Amino acid sequence: MSVEVETPAAVARDPRRPDPRPLPLVFERSGEGKIGYSLPPLDVPDTIGIPEALCRAEVAGETQISEVDVARHFTRLSQRNFSIDQGLYPLGSCTMKHNPRTNEEMARLPGFAAAHPLAPEALSQGTLELAWLLERALAELTGLPRVTLQPSAGAQGELAGILLVRKALERTGRARKTVLIPDSAHGTNPASAHFAGYTVRELKSNPRGTIDLDVLEKAMTDDVAALMLTVPNTLGIFEDKILDIARIVHAKGGYLYCDGANFNAYVGVAKPGLMGIDVMHMNLHKTFSTPHGGGGPGSGPVAVTQSLVPYLPRPTVERRADGTFFLDYDRPESIGRLRTFLGNYGMFVRALSYIAAYGNRIGEVARGAVLNANYIRAGLSGVYHLKYDGPSMHEVVFSDKKQSELGVSNVDIAKRLMDYGFHPPTMSFPLIVHGALMIEPTETEGKPVLDAFIKAMREIARECEESPDLVRGAPHTTPVKRVDEVGAARNLVLRWRP
Amino acid sequence: MNPEDLRYADSHEWVRVEGDVGTIGITDHAQKQLGEIVYLELPEVGHMYDAGDEFGTVESVKAVSELFTPVSGEVVAVNKGAVGEPGIINDDPFGDGWLIKLKLSTDVEIGKLMSAEAYGEYVAAEEQEK
Numbered sequence: 001m002s003v004e005v006e007t008p009a010a011v012a013r014d015p016r017r018p019d020p021r022p023l024p025l026v027f028e029r030s031g032e033g034k035i036g037y038s039l040p041p042l043d044v045p046d047t048i049g050i051p052e053a054l055c056r057a058e059v060a061g062e063t064q065i066s067e068v069d070v071a072r073h074f075t076r077l078s079q080r081n082f083s084i085d086q087g088l089y090p091l092g093s094c095t096m097k098h099n100p101r102t103n104e105e106m107a108r109l110p111g112f113a114a115a116h117p118l119a120p121e122a123l124s125q126g127t128l129e130l131a132w133l134l135e136r137a138l139a140e141l142t143g144l145p146r147v148t149l150q151p152s153a154g155a156q157g158e159l160a161g162i163l164l165v166r167k168a169l170e171r172t173g174r175a176r177k178t179v180l181i182p183d184s185a186h187g188t189n190p191a192s193a194h195f196a197g198y199t200v201r202e203l204k205s206n207p208r209g210t211i212d213l214d215v216l217e218k219a220m221t222d223d224v225a226a227l228m229l230t231v232p233n234t235l236g237i238f239e240d241k242i243l244d245i246a247r248i249v250h251a252k253g254g255y256l257y258c259d260g261a262n263f264n265a266y267v268g269v270a271k272p273g274l275m276g277i278d279v280m281h282m283n284l285h286k287t288f289s290t291p292h293g294g295g296g297p298g299s300g301p302v303a304v305t306q307s308l309v310p311y312l313p314r315p316t317v318e319r320r321a322d323g324t325f326f327l328d329y330d331r332p333e334s335i336g337r338l339r340t341f342l343g344n345y346g347m348f349v350r351a352l353s354y355i356a357a358y359g360n361r362i363g364e365v366a367r368g369a370v371l372n373a374n375y376i377r378a379g380l381s382g383v384y385h386l387k388y389d390g391p392s393m394h395e396v397v398f399s400d401k402k403q404s405e406l407g408v409s410n411v412d413i414a415k416r417l418m419d420y421g422f423h424p425p426t427m428s429f430p431l432i433v434h435g436a437l438m439i440e441p442t443e444t445e446g447k448p449v450l451d452a453f454i455k456a457m458r459e460i461a462r463e464c465e466e467s468p469d470l471v472r473g474a475p476h477t478t479p480v481k482r483v484d485e486v487g488a489a490r491n492l493v494l495r496w497r498p
Numbered sequence: 499m500n501p502e503d504l505r506y507a508d509s510h511e512w513v514r515v516e517g518d519v520g521t522i523g524i525t526d527h528a529q530k531q532l533g534e535i536v537y538l539e540l541p542e543v544g545h546m547y548d549a550g551d552e553f554g555t556v557e558s559v560k561a562v563s564e565l566f567t568p569v570s571g572e573v574v575a576v577n578k579g580a581v582g583e584p585g586i587i588n589d590d591p592f593g594d595g596w597l598i599k600l601k602l603s604t605d606v607e608i609g610k611l612m613s614a615e616a617y618g619e620y621v622a623a624e625e626q627e628k
Contacts, residue, residue: 385628387628399628427560428560429561434531434628485559486534486536486559489536489537489557489559490584490585
């Protein structure tokens with residue numbers, strides 16, 4: 001794909017152009033008597049018997065605004081925003097990949113978009129079949145027999161996965177109290193385990209940034225329900241001892257949970273089920289290209305091994321011998337429902353569209369993501385410090401170690417990147433890398449964009465040496481300059497009107 | 499820079515012992531690493547902790563970190579001032595930025611913590627690892 005890249009010169013502000021005025025809030029555009037709709041006159045009585053005492057005479061502070069003002073307001077806001085449709089969005093671990101437009105077209109087909117969730121089974125065969133097909137596709141890709149599509153996002157998927165483990169252990173009379181999580185895991189893992197009622201024990205990574213088998217062996221007692229492993233971990237490093245890890249966990253009767261938010265690093269190349277993973281969530285809004293970051297909603301399906309199938313959330317989508325589909329509520333061992341209806345259904349359509357578009361070549365997604373991350377790594381090594389230098393998968397984690405010696409932090413570098421027309425990477429995460437700059441280009445980008453990004457990052461490293469104040473004062477070209485993050489957090493203002 | 503009369507934990511908390519009460523805070527190194535602190539959560543008086551337990555969280559614009567008590571005991575005081583104005587931890591980590599006071603369950607744990615000098619070396623070694 002060829003993408004035009006804005007050079008710093010093109011982005012730099014034209015001195016003849018006045019600074020953009022601050023945008024008024026939508027409330028400030030309100031004007032007495034403006035309306036954005038027109039309804040036909042009532043042909044029924046205009047009261048429905050609500051007692052007078054309960055009725056408000058007027059709505060205080062109601063925004064009165066015309067349709068054109070609303071349209072302009074939000075269009076202007078969107079023009080000042082930055083999105084994947086404008087340029088590289090290398091937010092590590094967030095997998096901000098392109099959302100193919102054909103997926104949007106599929107999701108807008110009236111048969112899907114207008115389907116009523118309470119329509120009878122006979123009229124819902126198409127929607128049920130699509131959910132069934134997506135489950136089959138995800139089961140094939142994970143190498144695990146069944147998948148629930150219900151979870152609304154990754155964190156709910158994590159919770160669902162751990163609740164499945166908990167139920168399975170309780171059912172078999174082996175209730176446990178602890179979940180192990182390495183310090184290189186996604187930050188939501190400890191919260192999910194805690195939410196499911198477990199005590200969390202952190203495992204310290206070895207100097208390579210992966211699981212230390214000796215540490216795991218010692219920590220893996222009869223009281224451990226599961227190890228929650230992010231694969232590849234947040235350093236972008238694959239747990240190459242995964243089979244040993246699975247053996248240690250299974251030997252003590254525990255379950256191996258995989259945080260599959262980074263599945264895009266090996267989808268179509270390797271199957272988690274063959275690695276000994278028992279339960280795994282995926283993010284349709286990451287690996288399978290459905291929109292997120294404000295464009296969502298998310299979707300976090302969970303794939304499970306055979307022994308966890310009885311506990312899956314109900315209803316499941318099943319196929320009868322005659323080829324028709326139905327919702328199976330008759331699952332007495334289920335952990336219950338996670339949310340209304342089937343889940344965020346529009347995302348199922350988009351994800352299946354993406355998977356179908358690649359077909360058997362879906363491994364190209366992972367190969368492209370890994371190649372791109374390593375291309376950036378090679379282009380910036382020596383310029384930015386790399387604490388863990390094992391082979392990178394889909395993302396690479398640099399730090400500001402060299403630049404902090406010049407008094408410039410990762411925050412300054414990230415802000416300066418905006419002046420070069422790129423979205424900043426993920427920062428200060430994972431916590432085991434101080435001053436982290438976590439970069440994930442995804443498979444979306446072609447070489448010209450990656451080269452421009454590398455050039456910008458090298459340029460910023462040079463600026464840190466030659467004119468650190470320029471970097472510390474960034475961004476200089478955005479509609480809003482450096483915001484006071486500390487002031488905003490310490491003095492919360494949550495209301496426009498005091 | 500690390501006061502000589504305090505004892506230090508590898509999780510970057512300090513303890514000052516006066517009689518059977520230990521005052522706990524985070525070190526100057528810890529506050530520098532966190533950056534400007536914007537939020538602090540501390541327990542209620544009366545809570546019991548074992549050494550190594552998490553007793554609260556501290557949040558900067560960069561990250562949320564847990565606070566661990568290096569010693570066991572019952573909470574007898576919390577620094578409400580620091581909860582209201584968490585910036586005080588940045589300004590005076592060894593003084594007005596203290597966090598909680600514990601009535602110590604035992605006096606043997608304190609001996610296992612680091613001296614100011616040992617902690618200084620520990621931080622230097624950690625910096626090397628970065």
